[in-house]
Amino acid sequence: MSEVSFIFLGAAILAVWWPAATRIPPWAILFAFSLACGLVGGIIAPAALPGLAFLILACLASVRRFPKTGYGTAGAFALILALHAWPGFHPLTIVDKVVLAPGALPFTLRANFDKAAAGLLLLVFFGQRCRSLVEIRRILGLLLLFSGFGAISTIGLAWLAGFVRPDLKWPAFASHFVAINLLFTCVAEECFFRGLIQEKLHGLCSKQGKIVPITLSAALFGAAHLAGGALYAGLAIIAGFTYAWAYACTRRIEAAIFVHFIVNLAHFIGFSYPGLGS
Secondary structure, X not given: OHHHHHHHHHHHHHHOOOOOOOOOOHHHHHHHHHHHHHHHHOOEOHHHHHHHHHHHHHHHXXXXXXXXXXXXXXXXXXXXXXOOOOOOEOOEEEEEEEOOOOOEOOEEEEEOHHHHHHHHHHHHHHOOOOOOHHHHHHHHHHHHHHHHHHHHHHHHHHHHOOOOOEOOOOOOOHHHHHHHHHHHHHHHHHHHHHHHHHHHHHHHOHHHOOHHHHHHHHHHHHHXXXXXXXXXXXXXXXXXXXXXXXXXXXXXXXXXXXXXXXXXXXXXXXXOOOOEOO
């Protein structure tokens, strides 16, 4: 049931783009199924439910009667969940401390319900999404340009700094990595840093243009990666600048998610992952 819980959660995230034909949107139904399976499978305990409930209430408040208070509270609870600071959540480990190449650091892949659920709710309430396939096709060329720039600049500098080296691979768990990284990592991080923070900065700094929201959100993105060391945080700032720039040019959350995912995928498939040991 643990795996089924994450399948339903991933489906709920994808269903956000599905037009709602009923009063209860498809994503909410799928999210309820994921919660039920998570409780049965032990991925989440009853203690986790209040944290999710508080985030839902804060998101609802932000779009209804208390926009300012709800906005800040939603951001705070989303951060608490993303940092795994709320009790009752138990990650599903896919691989543990596997070394993908000689000299590479050990890599652990986990699916985290708390961070993924926070990403889902931020996507629903704060993610400015494309309204049609026509709109997606219109910005696709721009997204490919940003993805190429982000991969070359970030991974190129990481290579020059000795943090990675070329290492072409497709390990047995690669499909799990793709799904988890796209739906549970990129969606959550971009909905927080771009959909929540950068979008607010665009409103507050409208007279200063795009550069202030881009720079501040990229700096915050880098600060969130300081646990990996100064070099890792610096590379995250460079990557975050590309994601923020793509978002600023489109004001659509799909842009930041797409570019983020392509950069991560290029790193995973083509270079030392997660990085080289000292």
